[in-house]
Amino acid sequence: MPPYFEDLQVGHVERGAPAVTLTDGMAAVHRAIVGDRLALALDATLARAVLGAPAVLAHPALVWDVAIGQSTLLTGRVIANLFYRGLALQRMPVIGDTLSTSTEVVALRQTTPRPGRPASGLAALRVRTSDQDGRAVLDFWRCAMLPLRDPAARTEREDSFDEIPQELDAAALREATSSWRLDAFVAARGGERERLTGLAPGTRWTVESGDVVSAAPELARLSLNVAAVHHDRHAHREGRRLIYGGHTIGLAASQASRLLPEIVTIAGWHSCEHLAPVHEGDTLYSELELERCETLAGGGALAHLRSRVIAIGEEGAVDPGDGASAGGEGSGGESGGRPVLDWRFVAVVA
Numbered sequence: 001m002p003p004y005f006e007d008l009q010v011g012h013v014e015r016g017a018p019a020v021t022l023t024d025g026m027a028a029v030h031r032a033i034v035g036d037r038l039a040l041a042l043d044a045t046l047a048r049a050v051l052g053a054p055a056v057l058a059h060p061a062l063v064w065d066v067a068i069g070q071s072t073l074l075t076g077r078v079i080a081n082l083f084y085r086g087l088a089l090q091r092m093p094v095i096g097d098t099l100s101t102s103t104e105v106v107a108l109r110q111t112t113p114r115p116g117r118p119a120s121g122l123a124a125l126r127v128r129t130s131d132q133d134g135r136a137v138l139d140f141w142r143c144a145m146l147p148l149r150d151p152a153a154r155t156e157r158e159d160s161f162d163e164i165p166q167e168l169d170a171a172a173l174r175e176a177t178s179s180w181r182l183d184a185f186v187a188a189r190g191g192e193r194e195r196l197t198g199l200a201p202g203t204r205w206t207v208e209s210g211d212v213v214s215a216a217p218e219l220a221r222l223s224l225n226v227a228a229v230h231h232d233r234h235a236h237r238e239g240r241r242l243i244y245g246g247h248t249i250g251l252a253a254s255q256a257s258r259l260l261p262e263i264v265t266i267a268g269w270h271s272c273e274h275l276a277p278v279h280e281g282d283t284l285y286s287e288l289e290l291e292r293c294e295t296l297a298g299g300g301a302l303a304h305l306r307s308r309v310i311a312i313g314e315e316g317a318v319d320p321g322d323g324a325s326a327g328g329e330g331s332g333g334e335s336g337g338r339p340v341l342d343w344r345f346v347a348v349v350a
Contacts, residue, residue, distance in 0.1 A: 002076025002226070004149040005108070005121035010159065012105045017070035017224060019100040019132075022058045027095060029222055030062045033215045034250030037257050039188070040265060047094070049184035050264070055094040060266045061250040063093055067129040067138045068246055069223030070101035078227045079120055080145040080274070081245045086165040087140035087269040088172055091131065098132040107159035111145065118151035124161050140269070141165075166271065170294060173267040173302060173346055182300040182350040185264055196262050196301070196349060203290045205259040210283040210312070211251045216243050219250075243278040248341050252307045255286045262349040264300065270344040278340050281314040285337060291344070300350030307345065310337030 020026075027041065040047050040057040047056045064087065072078070093099065107124035123146055129138035141164045148155070220230040228235035229242045236242060249272060257263050278284070286309045294302040 003074060003146075004077060005110070005123065005146040006148055006153065006155055008074065008105050008108055008123055008146075010105050010108060014071075014074050014103045017073050017101055019098050020066050020070070020224065021098040022062065022066070022093060022095050024095055026222060027056075027059065027062060029218070030059065030065070033219045033222075034061060034247065034254055035211065036061065036250075036254040037261070038263065038265065039185070043188075046185070046188050049188075050181050051092070051094065052179065052181070053094045055096050057265065058093040058095050058097065060089055060092070061246070061253050063089070063099065063129075064138065065219070065223040065246045065250065066099050067101050067127055068142070069220070069225035070099070070129070071103040071125060071127045071142065072224070072226045074103055074105070074123070074125060075144040075146065076226045076228060077146055078144045078229060079147060082122065082143040082145060082274065084269060084272040085141045086168055087138065087272075088168055089138060089176055089267055090136040090172065092176055092265060093131060093137055099129050099137060101127060101129045103127050106141070107161055107163075108157040109159050109161065110148075110155050110157050119148040119153055120145050121148060121155065121157060122161075124159070124164060168268045168270050168346060170302060170346075174296060176267055177265065177348050178298065180264070180298070182264065182296070182298055182348075185350045186299070189261070199290055199293055199303070201290055201292050205288045207255045207259060207286050210285040211255065213243055213247060213251065213278060213280050213282045213284060216241065216247055216280045219247050220244050240279055243280060243282075245272075245274050248274070248278050248284065248309060249343060251284050252286050252309050252341060252343055255284075256288050256305065256307055256347070259288050260303075260305075260347070260349065263303075264348040264350050266345055266347050267302065268346045270304070270346070272344070273342040275339045275342060276311070278311050279313075282311040284340070285310050285312070296348070300348060303347045303349045305345055305347055307341065307343040308339065309341035309343070311340045312337045
């Protein structure tokens, strides 16, 4: 059975999740749910030219979804996922690689009691994923809100989360793709780099057509995510299933690749904040902002991007939501939609 908050101990490492071999079938189902036009995950010929690998790139969203799903053995009772931090792809897997994940409890802090709410606590987890040869693939932190077994209990757990990084190490991000032939990617796009060279911090793009959230339980099952609130509406006090946060992130990534086709891959996340709940049938729209660009030695650049996502309900109504249910401290409505995601990530562009 999944643990309650007071069952967790700092230093515990969970390695019980099954390893997962990434297959063409998994990639096809994943793409059908979140969609994406990332060329290296679609075009085997181009992938060979750029990666020098015999298989297509495993889409980074598929990789992090599997890693997050494997980490949910400790968060099966999750009430909310508050944030992800410092997610770095230390190696870019291809289809055929096998991923294994360990999840370490690094800090525990009980939340302040709120009237009418059962006791809960925050668990900071460090998630590390490796491939079949033991090579590091992913390393990141996530924070989950979990219930206490005794709804009225108070614990002495007041750990600080200050050691969780707020920014990624750019040098590590460069290393993961340092052997790639980005010139081959540019050549496949007709050799045009004019728009890339003209990018400036503060540049913004807004998606014109949104993406409906569908097949939510299927994505949770595909990624081995066992959090009950993503499968069973009775597991949530409002009687509605919550969308797995990676579903929202995957759709935001898909929209980013449409807005900026120069994206070769996503190398990491500085941070990811879930601001309000998302439900199946919602339509998501995003605005993408370039925060800064760093030139890569082999051509191309690291683009530090910020995606802000809003959701509109099935009938166009703005559902005010419940910030605590979604993993935030409030939803804050805006005209035409409610903010649901604030995602700061780093993409390789060429």
